[in-house]
Structure formats: structure tokens, C-alpha cells
Amino acid sequence: MNIVEPKEAIDVQEKDFREKADHYEPGSDSDVDSQIDILRAAGIDITKDDPTEPILTLRMWVLGFLFCAVISGLNTLYTLRTPSLTISGPVALLLAHPLGKLWEKTIPNWTVPLGKWSFELSPGPFNTKEHTLIYVMSNLSIYVRLGADVLAEQQMFYGYKAGWGFQILITFSTFLIGFCLAGLFRSVVVVPKELIWPGVLSVTALTTTLHHISQEQVQSRYATWKISRYAFFTLACCISFCWYWFPDFIFPALSYFSFPCWIKPNNRVVNQIFGMSSGMGLLPITFDWSQVSYVGSPLLIPSWAILNVAVSLVFWIWVVATACYYMNVWNTGYLPFQSSKVYDNTGNVYKVKNIVSAASGYKLDVKKYLAYSPVYMPVTYALNMFGLSFATLSALLVWVVLEKRHVMADACRRVPLLVIESLPGRSRAHSQDERGDPDVPLWWYLICCVLALFMAIFAVEWWDVELRWYGVLLACLVALVFYPPLALVYATANLKINIDIFCRIVAGFVFEGKVLANIWFFDIGYVTTIKGLYFAQDMKLAYYCHIPQRKLFLVQFVGMIVGTFSSLGVLNWALKHISGVCTDAAVNGFSCPYSSTHFNTSLIWGAVGPRRYFSNQIGYSALLYFFVIGAVLPIPVHYLSRRYPNSLWKKVHIPLFIGGLNYLPPATGMNYGSWAVVGLTFGWLIRKRLHGWWSKYNFVLSAAMDSSVGIAGVVIFLAIYFTRASEHFSWWGTEVYKI
DSSP, rough: OOOOOOHHHHHHHHHHHHHHTTTOOOOOOOOHHHHHHHHHHTTTTOOOOOOOOSSSHHHHHHHHHHHHHHHHHHHHHHHHHHSSOOOOHHHHHHHHHHHHHHHHHHHHHEEOOOOOGGGGSSSSSOOHHHHHHHHHHHHHHHHHHHHHHHHIIIIIIIIOOOOOHHHHHHHHHHHHHHHHHHHHHHHHTTOOOOOOOOOGHHHHHHHHTTTTOOOHHHHHSSSSSOOOHHHHHHHHHHHHHHHHIIIIOGGGGGTTTOHHHSSSTTHHHHHHOOOOOSSOOHHHHHOHHHTTTSSSTTTTOOOHHHHHHHHHHHIIIIIIOOOOOOGGGGGGSSSOOOOOOBBTTTTSSSOGGGGGGGGGGGGGHHHHHHHHOOOBBHHHIIIIIIIIIHEEEEEEHHHHHHHHHHHHHHHTTTTTHHHHHHSSOOOOTTOOTTTTOOOOOOOHHHHHHHHHHHHHHHHHHHHOOOOOOOOHHHHHHHHHHHHHHHHHHHHHSSSSOOOOOHHHHHHHHTTTTTHHHHHHHHHHIIIHHHHHHHHHHHHHHHHHOOOOHHHHHHHHHHHHHHHHHHHHHHHHHOOOHHHTTTTTTGGGGOOHHHHHHHHEEEEEEEIIIHHHHSSTTTGGGGGGGGHHHHHHTHHHHHHHHHSSSSSSGOOHHHHHHHTTTTTTTSOOHHHHHHHHHHHIIIIIIHHHSSHHHHHHHHEEEHHHHHHOOOOHHHHHHHIITTTTTTTOOOHHHHGGGGG
């Protein structure tokens, strides 16, 4: 529903927001003042828009193609690694800036005469709009890794190689479905002023920093922070780059700093409590930013969201899961406390080839399954990936009805107006975005929808991956229903909620015993919604940076094509050339952790199936009660927050409390614990005590850490691990954490 608000209504909202900004006082606790504080700290709207700035320049296209192709490939490579690094957007922003300035200084401003399509080689200074669009194209690299996990799962764990044709069609079609979701719901999840989308704040802060856009000195009660943002960013980036060599290569024990396990390596209880890979991670100490930011930079997440997830970690993992483990619920006491693998009745990793193979058409061999073993799960895997995922589904729907029903109802009421305006010959008076530029018409997204459905249906029908055409349509319907609540949560908390288990269950019933159908139903029904979140986030960034939506549409569409081919090229190379890839013996940790987790889940819901899974003697049917828990919890919280609007109940967010641990496994308690400690230290303590420092440097620090670690990770891999120079480097610091 690309429901565009009337221009007059947008002007009223803009005027109201500006009036409140004029009376803003730092330190105020009101929601409006807090929003203004955050936007100013991120460098948003500190300068007036210049509509004459060139945007779709040759410079932007060349650098955008370059960064999209390179970073898409690197992120695809890193999704196969644990710990998994992400070459985030700030890396592209950082590296694109000197290249853009070099182009500006060295390329003459000649005009290439092509008639109507004439263009200038170097049209003036390298500006923030060009820079932002280069980031948007490179940011597509985050999306492609999601599809790469599923392709790696199919090829390496199930042994089915569909070929390049299938890979291209299914990857690009899931891109387009997510793109359409973001476009259709843009007025609900992008346009509203109260939806900040915290994930873009480091991008705007870094952009204004690199372009030396002036910003008034930030005062605190203690001092005036005089060092410029640019100098601070440079210093932090250099220090972080140099430091990352220690936890990643020289002294890896700094990354897994569980010193109680070093002292008592053979003590079972000590390792269960303090272990960072297979234990509870109860002492979340790490000196590795890639571990801290495993679920996203904690410097960008609001404190209230971090608190909800931190309380969830303590309650569900360190209390409930621990109690279940030591009570041997579901026989979990015989298995690791934390693992992304599933096991058989002997405590060994489940051998899927014993029950599913190419010879059986990738269907469950019931006789072999009964003769072999039921599937057993570690306690955190069962509780979080299944129980809490069930609760998240019902909690999301109830939460939307209670908290966002007016927004959704208003959007539905405006659908007829939008449809009428899309008809030929109708007025386009209101078909403008909030900057007055021509808006993206609805039929653009509808054409993309038709193209995406055609490619997806053709791919699953032509190649025998078991998912039929009606499975594609059903998966798209699931994505359409759950996308709005997922986007509303992500737009406020910068945290994704895990609803993939619903796709698994639906596919498990509709395509029972068909594992390939299960993984592609999951890809189309859930992964597309995650891609849609990133597309919507870039749309919000375009609003902040005064970029017309039609030009953004073109850049995103072209970027999808470039990212698809780059990602698939690197994926196919890695699966053929990296020694031991997708196994525990893989070099430099290329064990495919996400694909392994997806493989275990598709095994349960695709091969074994929900009927057989919940009816076995282990007792996993008790997890179904979490549907009821998720549906009930939002109701008392909603009532209490309305009854006591100034209490802590106003900060309780049930979807985050239940579904905020969606990276666990393969993430561990150490990842979430260290993430929460760092996030609360900066987002609450430093922001309160040193507000001037936080306002000027917090988002810049996040960009510096993300970009420096991403660059250092690439350098270390190519220079040390890929060349095998690390094979003879060994000492206590490289071995002690493995004991």
C-alpha cells in the first residue's frame, strides 16, 4: 500500500516538528525532544537542501557499481564464516569519499554529446547525495548474503546443485519481492516522522563528517568537546583497525575471553556456565568488536530496546533454559547447552544422509528414520528457535492490533484514493513525496511484483526443488501479512524479529517430507521480508538526505542486478575452492554457521515434518503452548502502559522481549551480553552523564568501529589466512580458548 499522504498534511507535520525543534532542550525526557536530540546528533537536517545538486552522475554510477560488486562478494564470502563479519555501509562510505574527491580533482568536466542522453564527466564537487546513493548500492550487499545462506544449504548440506540459471532467477526474484514490500507499505513504515529507523543514523553522521558539513559545538555540563568529528573518526578508525589484528589473528583468546574455562578446562559445570561457544556465556567479556556487534552495532540501538532484549536473555536463556537443562527436559542434559546443531539418540551430530538423500528424491525415508533416531535439540535451540518463535508470531499480531490498529486502518482507508490516482488520465496533484518531487507511482511496484512472481514460479517449476507455483504464492502471502509489524519494530528499535519458523511449519504441512520445498518457502516467505526491511531503511535515508524517490528507485533496481551476479560468482567460487568449506575442519572458520542452522531447521520441518515431530516421545509438543503465551502477554502490558503512562511499563515491548534473541543460535549469551553492556553504557550512561560527547561522537564512533573492523577483516583474511601464512603461527594465545 504505497499510500501517499496529501502534501498539505505533510507540510503540517513538518511545521509542527520544526516548531518543537526550536524549543528543544537537551536532557528532556519527552519523546519528541528525544527524537530531535537523536536526529541532530546524527547530522540530519543541519543544512538546507540544494535541489540543483547533480545526483545520477557518471561518478556515482561507476563508484556505485564498483562498491556494490566488491562488497556484495565479500559479504557473501563472510556469511560462510564464524564469527561472521559484515562489510557494512560505513565501509563503502569511508572508501568512496576519497575516490569521489579524486574523481572531482582529476577528471575534467567535459560534456559527452549523446543528444538527449548527454552527460558531464565531472559535474562539480562530489556531494552528499551522490555519496549516499553509492552507499545505497553497496548496502545491497547485506541483502544478498541472506539468499547465499540458503543456496549454500541446498548445495553443501543436501547435495543438490541446481545451477546458475536457478540461482540467478531465485535470487533476483526474492530481491524484487522485498523491494515491492517496502514500496507498497512505504507510507506506513517510511514516511511517518516518528519512525526514525536508527540503522541509518551512523550513515548520516559519517556522511556529514566526511563532507565537513559544519555543526555547532556541542556543550555538556562538564566540557566543550573541541576535536572535530572528522578528526575523531580518523583517530578511532585507525586505532580500531590496528587493534583488530589482535583478537582476529595475533591473540584470538581476546575474542573468546572466557578465562574461567582456561583455569578449569576439564570442569564440566564451569564450561557450561562460562563457555562462549557451547555454554551460557555468563561472563560476557570480549575485546572483539565483531563479537560485540554480532547482532548489530549497539551504539545505534535505543536503550529501551536493549533493555528488553537484555531482560529476555536473562529470563529465557540464563534462567528458563538453564533450569530446563539441569532438569534434563527433552533429554537436553546429554547435549551441549548451546549449539546450532541437532543430535541423534547417541549424542552425536544427526546424520541427515541416513534418512534423506538424492536417491530418495530428498524425501524422508520413514523406515530408515524409525530405525535411526528422532531429532534431539540443545535446550537453547529448542527454546529460542522454536518455543519463542511460536510466541513471537502470535505476539506480533496481537501487538499490531493493540498498538498500531489505527495506523493500519487509516492506511487501508486510503487505498481507494491511491488506486484512483493511478488510473490513466487522473490527477497527480498529491502524487509527490514530502520534498515535492514526483513520487514513485504504484504501477511501478506492481510491474516489479508481476516480474518477481513470474521468475520465482518459473524457477521452482523448471528446476525440481519441490516447491510448486502455489507454494510461491502462499509464501508471498505470508510475507505480505507479517511485513508491516516487522517493519514497525525495526523502524523504532533497529532489531529484527524472527518469524521464519512460521514459514517452516506452513511448508511442513503443505509440502510434508520435502526438504527443498521447505527451504525455498522459507526463503520466499521470510528472507524477502528481511530484504524489504533494508529497502525501506534506504528509502528513509533518501528522505533524510533529500534524494528524490524515483532516482532512488532506479539506483536500487540496478543495484539488485549487480549484487545478484557478484554474490553468486563469489559463492560458487568459495564452495569449490575453500578447503573444508561448510565443515568443522574448514580453514579460518568457514563452517557456514547460518546455513548449518537453516539445515537443521529444514531437516526438522521439511523431512521429519511437524506432525511427526510433535507426536514423538521426546515431548516437544509442549512448545506449542508458546503460541498462547505470545498471544496473552501483550494484553496486560498494553493495559498497564495505558493505566500508568509514566511508568516502566511504557518501555516494555513484548515482541522484542519474546523475539529479540533471533540470532541465538549461532550467536551466544556472550554476544548478546557484551552487546547489551556496551549499548547501555553508551546509550544510557554516557548519554546521560556526558551528553555533549555522546551527541557529537556516538554515531561517528559506531561508523568508525564498523568500517575499520570490516576493512581489517578483509586485509587479514587475504594477507594471512588465504595465503596460508598463518599455518605456522601458534602460541598460547591462539590455542587456550580452544581447550
